[in-house]
Amino acid sequence: MENAILTPFTGFTLLAVFSVIWIVLGWHWGRKAKSLDGYMLAGRNVGLALGTATAMATWVTSNTTMAAPQLAFQMGIWGMVGYSLGSMGLIFFAPMAERIRTLMPRGYTSGDFVRLRYGWTAWQVFLLISIFYGLGWLISMGMAGGILLHALTGIDYRIGVTVILVVCMVYTMLGGLYAVIGTDYIQSMLILIGIVVLAAVAYVRIGVEPIHTALTDERPALLNLLMPAALMFLFNNLLFGFGEIFHSNVWWSRAFAFRQGVGFRAYLLAGLFWAPVPIVAGALALVAPHLGMNVPAVDMVGPMVAARLLGVTGAIVIFIVVFSSLASSLDSLLAATSDLVVEDIYRKLLRPRATEAQLRRAAVVTIALLTVAAWVICLDRLTHLAGMIAFTGAFVGSTIWPIAAGLYWRKTNPLGATLGMVAGSAVGITCYFTVGWYVAALVGAAVSMVIVLATTLAFPHEFHWNRLREEDAPQEVAS
C-alpha cells in the first residue's frame, strides 16, 4: 500500500512477537485446565481483577478501535458518545450476571438457559441467532485485522486475516477460557495505555482549540448536537449493546466462570472502564480535518491519523492497540461459540452421554472449524465495518426482551419469547434495508418488546426457577 507507514518487515516482526507472547501465555495458563469446567469456564472461580479486565477487553473489539473513529468522522460528537453508550449493556448485565450465577450454578451456556426456560422451539431460534451473530462478529474482526495490517504495513489483506485468526485459534485451543481470560488482562492494559498515550499526544501537541476550529470550518456537522442520523444511531447502539451482551454466550460464559459475588462488580467496573474508550478513539479521528488529511476509506481514519501524527511510533502503538482489541475479542468469541456448539448441539442433541474427554476434543475441533469458516468468508472484503456490525443488530435486538424478561419475570411464556425473536429479527432486517443500517437493532428490540409484553400479559405462564438447575454434568472418565 502506497501510504503504509510501517514496512512489511516491521509488521511481520510485530505480528511474530505478539503471536509468540499470546501463544506461550495461552499454553502456560491452559495447563490449569485439568477438567472440562476448567477448559470451558476457567474453573468457575475467576476473581475481580481478571473478571473486570476480561469483560472490558472483550467488549473493546476491533470495531471499537476502528469503527468508533469511523463513526466519529461520519457522525461527529454523537458518533463517539453513541458508541460509548455500548457500555450500558455491560452495566445493565451486572445484576443479571449475579442472578445467572445464582439460578444456574452448574450452567454452561446461554443456550442452556433458553432451553430450560422456554423449551425446544425458542432454543432452536435462539441458537440460530446466536451462532449467526457469533460468526458475523468473527468475520467483522477478521476483516478488521486484515484492513489494519494492510493500512499500516502494506501486508496483503489476506495474509493479515490469516495470521490473526490462526494465532487466536491456537492459543484458545491450547488453554480454553484460562488462556482467554489471562491474555485479556494484558490486552486490556495495552489498549487503555495505548489510546491514552495517542490521544494525549495528539491533543497536547496540537491543542483542543485548533482541532475544534478546523472542525467548525471544514466539517461543522460533526459538532452538531442535533444531527438526526447520529441521534438515531445513539439509541440504536444503546440497544445493540443490550442485545449483544444479554444474549451472547461470550458474556454468559463469564457469568458462569466468575466466582460467586464477583459478577456484579466485575461487569459494573468493566462498563465504567469501557465507556471512555470509543470516545478517546473517536477523538483521534476528529484530528483529521486539522491535519488536512485525505481519507480514502473511512474505516482507516483512526490508524491513519495516529501514523500521521506520531510516525512510526504512532503506527506501532495503534498496531498494538488494535491487535490487542482483535485478539481479546476473537479468542473470547471462539471459546464461547465453541462452548455453545459443544454444549447445545454436540452434547444436548448428538451425544448426551459424551464424556469430559470427548467434549474437550469436540471443543478443540469446533474452535478450528469456526476459524476456518470465518477465514473463508473474510477473504472477500464484504462491506464497511459499521454496516457489517449493524446488519446483525436486528437479530441481537430481538433477544433483549426474551432474555431479560425470562430471567426476572416468571410469567413470560415460550410463545412470546419465540415470536419476539422471529418477528423482531424479520422486521429489524426489513428496516435495515428500507430505512437505514442505524435502525436495525432499535426496530428489532421494539417489535420484540411489544410481543413479549403483550403475550406475557395475555397468556401468563408460571415458571419455577428451580427448573433452571440442571444437574446432568458430563462424566469425568474417558470412554
Next chain:
Amino acid sequence: MTAMASLSLFGALVLVATGGAAVAAVVLAVLIVSDWRGGRLW
C-alpha cells in the same frame, strides 16, 4: 450554541474520556496486585 460553548463541551468530552481511560488502567493494575496478594486471581 456559541462557538465558545461548543469548544468547552468538546474539550471537556476529550479530557474526561482520556482521564477516565487513564484511571481505568490504574485501577486495573491495583486490583490485579490486590487479588494476586490475596490469592484471589482464580
